[in-house]
Amino acid sequence: MKTPGFWRLTAGFGVWASALIWFYAINGVGCAMGWDAQRPALTLALVAHLCILGWLAARMHGDDLLGSVGVWCARAAFAAIALTFAPALALSVCR
Amino acid sequence: MSADGIAAPMLDPVGTSPQATDPIRLHKALTRVWGAGPGLARLSAVNHSTLGLRFMATAAAFFAVGVALAMLIRAQLATPQSAFLGPETYNQVFTLHGTIMMFLFAIPMLEGLAIYLIPKMLGARDLAFPRLTAFGYWCFLFGGLILIVSLLAGVAPESGWFMYTPLSSRPYAPGMGADVWLLGVTFVEISALTLAVELTVSILKLRAPGMSLDRMPIFAWYVLITAVMMLVGFPPLILGSVLLELERALDLPFFNPTRGGDPLLWQHLFWMFGHPEVYIIFLPAAGALSTLIPAMAGRPLIGYRAIVAALVAMAFLSFGIWVHHMFTVGVPHLALAVFSIGSALVAVPTAIQVFAWLATLAQGRPRLAMPLLYVFGFFAIFVIGGLTGVMLAMAPFNWQAHDTHFVVAHFHYVLVGGFVFPMLAALYYWLPHVTGRVAVHSLGRTAFWTMFTGFNVTFLPMHLTGLLGMPRRVYTYVGHEGWTTLNTISSIGGFVFAIGLALIAVDVALQARFGRRGGVDPWETGARGVGTLDWAMPTPPPIYGFAALPQIGGRADRLDPRAVGRALAAGRGYLGFVRNGWQETLGVAMATGAPEQVVILPRATFLPLWTALTLAVAVLSVLGGAYWLALAAAVGVVGLMLLAAQRAGLEVDHPLLPVGQGLSLPPHTQVDGSPPWWGLVFTLVADGALFASLIFGALYLRLIAPGPAAPELGLPALGWLAAAAALVGPLATRGALAANAAGQWRGPWLGAGLLGALVAAGAFAAMIATAEVDPRAHATAAVQAALVGYGALHAGIGALMLLSAGLRVRGGYVSAARRLDLLLCRLWSDYAAVTGLLALGLALALPLLPQGGA
Numbered sequence: 001m002k003t004p005g006f007w008r009l010t011a012g013f014g015v016w017a018s019a020l021i022w023f024y025a026i027n028g029v030g031c032a033m034g035w036d037a038q039r040p041a042l043t044l045a046l047v048a049h050l051c052i053l054g055w056l057a058a059r060m061h062g063d064d065l066l067g068s069v070g071v072w073c074a075r076a077a078f079a080a081i082a083l084t085f086a087p088a089l090a091l092s093v094c095r
Numbered sequence: 096m097s098a099d100g101i102a103a104p105m106l107d108p109v110g111t112s113p114q115a116t117d118p119i120r121l122h123k124a125l126t127r128v129w130g131a132g133p134g135l136a137r138l139s140a141v142n143h144s145t146l147g148l149r150f151m152a153t154a155a156a157f158f159a160v161g162v163a164l165a166m167l168i169r170a171q172l173a174t175p176q177s178a179f180l181g182p183e184t185y186n187q188v189f190t191l192h193g194t195i196m197m198f199l200f201a202i203p204m205l206e207g208l209a210i211y212l213i214p215k216m217l218g219a220r221d222l223a224f225p226r227l228t229a230f231g232y233w234c235f236l237f238g239g240l241i242l243i244v245s246l247l248a249g250v251a252p253e254s255g256w257f258m259y260t261p262l263s264s265r266p267y268a269p270g271m272g273a274d275v276w277l278l279g280v281t282f283v284e285i286s287a288l289t290l291a292v293e294l295t296v297s298i299l300k301l302r303a304p305g306m307s308l309d310r311m312p313i314f315a316w317y318v319l320i321t322a323v324m325m326l327v328g329f330p331p332l333i334l335g336s337v338l339l340e341l342e343r344a345l346d347l348p349f350f351n352p353t354r355g356g357d358p359l360l361w362q363h364l365f366w367m368f369g370h371p372e373v374y375i376i377f378l379p380a381a382g383a384l385s386t387l388i389p390a391m392a393g394r395p396l397i398g399y400r401a402i403v404a405a406l407v408a409m410a411f412l413s414f415g416i417w418v419h420h421m422f423t424v425g426v427p428h429l430a431l432a433v434f435s436i437g438s439a440l441v442a443v444p445t446a447i448q449v450f451a452w453l454a455t456l457a458q459g460r461p462r463l464a465m466p467l468l469y470v471f472g473f474f475a476i477f478v479i480g481g482l483t484g485v486m487l488a489m490a491p492f493n494w495q496a497h498d499t500h501f502v503v504a505h506f507h508y509v510l511v512g513g514f515v516f517p518m519l520a521a522l523y524y525w526l527p528h529v530t531g532r533v534a535v536h537s538l539g540r541t542a543f544w545t546m547f548t549g550f551n552v553t554f555l556p557m558h559l560t561g562l563l564g565m566p567r568r569v570y571t572y573v574g575h576e577g578w579t580t581l582n583t584i585s586s587i588g589g590f591v592f593a594i595g596l597a598l599i600a601v602d603v604a605l606q607a608r609f610g611r612r613g614g615v616d617p618w619e620t621g622a623r624g625v626g627t628l629d630w631a632m633p634t635p636p637p638i639y640g641f642a643a644l645p646q647i648g649g650r651a652d653r654l655d656p657r658a659v660g661r662a663l664a665a666g667r668g669y670l671g672f673v674r675n676g677w678q679e680t681l682g683v684a685m686a687t688g689a690p691e692q693v694v695i696l697p698r699a700t701f702l703p704l705w706t707a708l709t710l711a712v713a714v715l716s717v718l719g720g721a722y723w724l725a726l727a728a729a730v731g732v733v734g735l736m737l738l739a740a741q742r743a744g745l746e747v748d749h750p751l752l753p754v755g756q757g758l759s760l761p762p763h764t765q766v767d768g769s770p771p772w773w774g775l776v777f778t779l780v781a782d783g784a785l786f787a788s789l790i791f792g793a794l795y796l797r798l799i800a801p802g803p804a805a806p807e808l809g810l811p812a813l814g815w816l817a818a819a820a821a822l823v824g825p826l827a828t829r830g831a832l833a834a835n836a837a838g839q840w841r842g843p844w845l846g847a848g849l850l851g852a853l854v855a856a857g858a859f860a861a862m863i864a865t866a867e868v869d870p871r872a873h874a875t876a877a878v879q880a881a882l883v884g885y886g887a888l889h890a891g892i893g894a895l896m897l898l899s900a901g902l903r904v905r906g907g908y909v910s911a912a913r914r915l916d917l918l919l920c921r922l923w924s925d926y927a928a929v930t931g932l933l934a935l936g937l938a939l940a941l942p943l944l945p946q947g948g949a
Contacts, residue, residue, distance in 0.1 A: 005686060013411035020415045020437075027430055032799040032947040042429075065309035065400060066686070072404040080412070080440055087432035094427050 008070030011056055012077035019049040019081050023088065031094035042088035046081070053078040121642050121666045124673040129220070129639040131699035139699040141225035142638055146232050147211025148529065150203050153232075157199035157239055159600075162593055164192040169553075173586035175574030185570035186253035187272070191246050193256030194276065197372070198283050199239045201514055205379040206231075206290045208521060209318045211529075213294060215629035216312045218303025218647065220640045220670075220680040221696055223296040223770040226703050226739060231286040231293070233707030238282030241714065245275040252276035255568060257365050258339070260350040260358040265343045271718055274343060277336045278714045284329050284336075288781055291325035294318055296773045300682050303628070304669060304690040305647035312627045312652040313396060313403075317382025320406045321375055326777060327414070328371035330785035334792070335364030338881065344717075347870050347877035349796070355874035357800035359424060360792055366417035367788065374413040374441075376510065378406065380517035381448055384470060386627065386652075387524040388452050391467045392459025393623040395653060398451035405444035412441040422493045431490045438488030442481060449478070464618075465539050469520035472547050473512055480508030483558070498568075501561025504554045511550060519599065526603065527617045531634040532610030538602040546595025552588025556581045621655035630656035631663060643671030644681055646756070647688065669755045681754065682763055682770060692766040693752050697743065706735040733895060740899045741906065743771075748912045765912045775919050779926050786930050789885060793878045793937060799947045805875040806868050813865070814935055817858035817886065821931040823851025824893050824924030831900075832917045835909065841917075845901045848924065852894035855931065859887030875941055882938040886931035893927045896920050 022045045030038040057074035061067060131140035140146065167188050171180045180188065210228060214221055222228055245251040252272040254263040263273045298319045302311070338349045339361065348354035350361050389396045396402070418426060418434040426434075452470075461467060483505040487493050496502060527533045560581040565572065572578055613634055620626040628651060632641060643666045645659060662668065669690070670679050682692040709731040716725035744764045751759035763769040827848030831841045863870070863880045870880035900916040903909055909916050 009407055010411075013408060017411055017415065020433075023433060024430075027427065028795075029798050031427060033945060065403065069400055069404045069407065072401070073407050076404070076408055077411075080408075080437075083440065084415075084433055084436045087429055087436070091429045091432055092427070093429045 005062075005064075005066045005070075008060060008062070008066045009073065011060070011070060012053065012074035013080075015049055015053050015056065015074075016077040016080050016084075019045065019085060022049070023085055027093060038093050039088070042085075042093070046085045046088055049081050049085075050078065053081060118642065118665050121671065121673075122637065122664075125639040125642060126637065128673055128676055128698070129678055136699070138704055139701045141229045141697065141699055141703065143210050143214050143222045143225070143228060144636055144638060144640070146228045147207050147209075149232055150207025150210060150235070153236055153239070154200050154204040154207060157195050157243075158204075160243060161192055161195040161200055162596060164188050164195070166589060166593055168192060169586040169589035171570060172572075172582050174583065175572050175579055177571055180570065182570045183253065186255075186568075187246060187249075187251040189568060190252050190255055190272075190276075191242065194242060194252070194280065195239075196510070197256060197376075198280055199235075199242065201376045201510070202283070202287055202372075203235050204518060205321070205376060205514075206287065206294075208383065208518070209294055209321075209379055210290065212525070212629055213297060213315060213318055214301065214680075215632065215636065215640055216314060216627050216651075217298065217301065218306060218628050218641065218645050218651070219297065219301040220644070221301075221678065222293050223301055223694070223696075224293050224774060226697050226700060227289050227293050227774075229700075229703035230707055231289040233704050234282055234286035234289070234710065237707055237711040238279045238286065238714075241275060241279040241282070241711070241718075245272065245279075250275065257369060258361075259365075260339065260361040263339065263361075264350060264358075265346075274340065274718055277340045277343075278718060281333055281336045281340075282710070282714055284333050287325055288329055288333075291322040291329070291781070292774055292777045294322040295326065295777050296770050298322070299685045300770050300773060301680055301694065302683050302688055303645045303647050303651070304681060304683060304688060306651050306683070306688040308686050308688075309400075310647055310649065310651045310688070313385045313399060314382040314627075316403050316406060317378050317385065320410050321378045321382075323777075323780075324371055324375050324378075324410050324413070326781040327784045328368050328375060330368075330781055331364045331788040332368035334785050334788045335361055335368075338364075338792070341877075341881075345871070347880065348874050349792070349877055349881075351874070352800070352802050354872065355796065355800065355802040355805055356877075357796060357802065357874075359421070360795055360800065362421050362424065363417070363795065364788060364792065366420045367414070370417040370420065371410075371413045373506075373509065374409055377513040378409070380514045380521070383521035383524070384452060384473065384517050385448070387466050387520060388455050388470060389459070389625040389652070390524070390618050390620045390623070391464060391470070392456045392461045393625070394455060394459035395625055395650075396451065397454040397458060398447070402448055402451055405447040408444040409441060412437060412444070416441060416488075419488055419493065422490050423497045435488055435490050439485050442485055445481060449474070465523040465543070466520040468540065468543050469516050469523065472543065473516035473520065476508055476512030476516060476550065478512075480505060480510075480512045484509060496561060498566055499561035500557045500565045500567055503567050504557035504561060507550075507554045507557075511554075522603065524618070525629075526606060527610075527613040528629065528634050528636065530607040530610065531613060532606055533613040533617050534602070534606035534610040538598060538605065542595055542598035542602050544595075545598055546592055549588050549590070549592030549595050553585045553592050554588075556584050556588075560585070615660050616656040621657050624653055626654040626656040626659075627652050628654065628656070628659065631660035633660070633664070639678075641668075642666050643668030643755070645669075669758070671755060674752075681760070682766070690754070690758060690760060692763045692769060693754060693760050694763045694770060695745065700742075702735060702739050702742075706732060706739070709735060737895065737899050737902075741902060744903070744908045744913065744915070746907050748910055764915060767915075767918060769915060771915060772918060772922075775922055779922070782926070783930075786885065786934075789881060790933075790937060793882060793941060794944075796874045796878055797941050797944050797946060800874070801947060802874065804946060805873045805942065813858045813862045814939065817855050817862065817883075817890075818932055818935055820851045820855035820858060821886070821890060821928045823855075824848050824890075824897075825921065825928050827851060828897075828917060828921035828924050832914060832921060835914050835917055836911055838911060841904055841909070842901065845897055845904065845920075848920065849894055849897040849901065852890050852897060852924070852927075855890035855927075856887045856894060859883050859890060859931070859935075863887075875946075879938040879941060882934040886927075886934045889923075889927035889931060893920075893923050896923050 026041050060071045171177050250271050298315050341347045342349050348356045350356045350358050416437040419438045560578055563577050565578045616630040641663050643663045645668050678696040680694050681690050682694045683690050709728050713725045713728035749762050753759045827844050831844035834841045862883045868876040870877045900920050903916050
């Protein structure tokens with residue numbers, strides 16, 4: 001009942017999905033609750049997810065389909081996180 | 096192994112059955128086993144070819160209704176101040192037009208295509224759960240008929256296809272229209288979920304030996320990823336529908352802001368489904384394009400792996416951009432930017448596919464047959480729709496165009512371009528497969544140009560109508576706004592578009608009736624090096640698909656179907672015989688495609704029809720307010736499902752079964768990783784998505800939704816009893832498995848598990864009944880009830896599964912080798928315990944969390 005290597009397909013964008021959930025939760029709850037430390041928390045989440053993906057992309061390898069697609073997805077997810085969540089560094093968070 | 100990748104002739108067929116080596120005798124023997132019979136017995140069919148065609152034909156019939164409704168809309172809007180349709184009727188018409196096109200046409204059509212093609216492309220004789228396919232079909236048909244009949248009866252839903260609250264809440268939609276929508280669509284969604292499980296397991300487990308994942312035809316990748324998206328994407332809407340129906344029927348205020356609810360929660364739940372839905376509709380159609388473009392171009396698809404990566408990216412990104420449908424509800428700048436960028440990013444993986452298709456055409460020698468004509472139509476229309484989509488993803492533009500006819504034009508370019516045109520290309524490509532006939536296509540080209548012209552005349556001006564400020568869903572306009580000419584042009588175009596569609600229907604009927612015989616592989620894909628297994632069979636296909644199953648030695652999209660088909664029809668390959676009257680196909684390892692089990696499938700039965708009919712009675716009883724009858728029907732559904740479970744599997748242990756080529760494999764009942772196991776795993780994935788949506792809803796209402804403060808909320812001490820009882824199941828099922836392995840009595844363990852599950856269900860239910868605060872008083876109390884109710888439901892289902900397992904133990908269906916029932920009970924008990932404890936914990940913790948709006 002093993003699922004040989006399917007995690008490689010989903011790992012990259014799985015981290016992207018995790019980033020989205022953290023951003024949405026911090027921003028949504030933070031604004032509703034009036035948190036002052038929202039931007040540092042968002043920045044920390046951004047950096048943490050980029051580090052995880054960077055590590056993942058560097059470690060993943062393989063010539064088979066699951067491996068090569070996994071590497072591409074990890075790299076694409078890295079770029080997607082950087083682009084999607086970069087506004088957290090500059091834009092107003094609750095207005 | 097021969098050069099065409101097919102196993103050598105099987106010289107020594109094996110097994111206990113009559114061994115039919117003569118192709119004609121083999122054909123007759125297989126037809127006897129796999130056929131459903133004549134007359135009314137056809138309704139008992141569970142075969143994928145029959146059901147795939149039924150899905151597509153029924154979806155096409157609903158599409159015709161949807162087109163007729165669209166014509167009513169265009170007739171109404173052709174001139175200002177038209178009295179053709181009144182506002183109430185107009186609301187019902189546009190609501191059902193959208194609902195039909197999304198739920199009764201697009202989704203079932205893509206499912207039908209996948210059901211029909213997937214086993215054939217993968218070298219299997221059927222899907223993993225044929226009775227589930229049939230149940231899904233009947234649910235779809237009955238759910239759809241409920242919606243259609245509601246229109247004829249004048250009680251159709253009228254709140255728009257996305258049913259926004261509070262417009263769809265009881266005070267503003269007091270009739271039964273909204274209930275019809277919620278129950279009918281949920282019926283159809285259940286059908287879609289069953290098929291998503293079916294397709295996921297079938298693609299991963301039921302392939303020809305040797306067909307590893309990287310040898311699969313690209314269409315299977317598209318369907319696999321679509322099916323997984325359906326598993327995760329549809330549950331939020333099912334949850335939303337259940338919550339809204341509970342609000343309407345029992346006054347639980349999930350979406351009522353005066354009692355702590357929030358209408359925006361509905362929008363979130365709807366679009367968490369609704370946005371991925373667009374890609375769920377597009378991807379199988381794109382899969383058809385990725386299959387037929389190489390056939391038309393005469394060269395293999397360029398960028399196979401890049402396309403798989405693009406599909407994975409699209410699947411994820413499409414779940415992260417639902418908020419762009421809600422840009423005007425008051426979203427902070429940061430969230431606007433995040434969802435705006437995400438929405439634009441999703442164009443990248445889409446573009447990867449478009450460029451791969453263009454490159455394949457550019458590098459090949461395309462022939463301008465009918466399918467390719469529709470491919471070019473797709474390129475033109477879909478790219479325009481994609482670009483206006485990027486425009487709408489930009490928040491400042493979105494604010495201006497939101498809810499105008501610009502949006503209507505945009506999504507018609509996306510959905511007609513991204514689904515209807517590719518499906519018409521697929522229709523012309525695979526019609527010779529279904530009918531066995533090819534056509535001259537002279538009428539087809541006229542039909543294409545009529546439809547293409549009509550579509551663009553309808554929707555291109557509609558962008559301007561929207562930019563001039565015309566809102567969608569208004570039943571008329573005064574006439575001095577500057578919209579009249581554009582609307583008249585759109586209406587004329589609409590009728591031309593409909594005439595084009597009618598011509599296509601005529602063309603298809605003519606081809607089916609008068610076309611010349613096409614034979615095997617009429618597009619000559621084998622000669623062009625792009626053949627797939629679906630063409631390696633006679634056309635129309637025999638009911639069993641393949642007389643023998645092939646061994647795949649290379650890419651399964653570069654075969655020679657004629658050579659392969661000849662070998663398989665002669666029974667040369669795996670399972671080229673009939674044994675014990677069983678419907679047999681092979682199960683393989685997920686990644687490598689190494690054969691690992693003989694999957695014995697259930698034969699034709701009326702059970703799916705009766706179960707769906709009984710479920711329809713339950714739904715109609717709820718609509719009519721006959722709750723006791725609904726309860727009785729629900730009990731009937733449970734009974735029929737238990738009956739179906741009793742008829743599955745084998746009553747005795749079998750030695751390894753010879754399958755040909757000197758290979759012997761165990762039956763699937765004696766393998767832990769059999770299709771039913773994976774079926775439950777993927778069912779729980781969908782269930783987990785529903786549970787995650789419920790957690791999201793609970794936290795959203797408590798932490799973010801504005802509204803009055805909740806009263807003091809406490810839960811009775813029964814929670815401890817429920818928690819303790821929920822843990823009995825995992826322990827008892829492990830005990831039963833250990834006893835089963837040791838050859839000891841399993842009854843006490845199963846009895847303990849059953850008792851624990853019943854106590855848990857009862858304790859959870861009693862918590863709702865004895866709650867200190869009435870769930871109707873405040874949304875937080877209602878959410879507590881929903882969470883605890885989730886625990887009760889899952890404990891109850893666990894009890895039924897343990898009861899069924901006990902009956903099967905007594906019936907001799909369970910042994911040390913055949914332990915699937917116990918494994919399934921353990922998996923469900925584990926899930927029910929974990930989610931039950933989480934639900935209980937969250938229900939208890941909610942009152943401790945700060946309240947957003949208080």
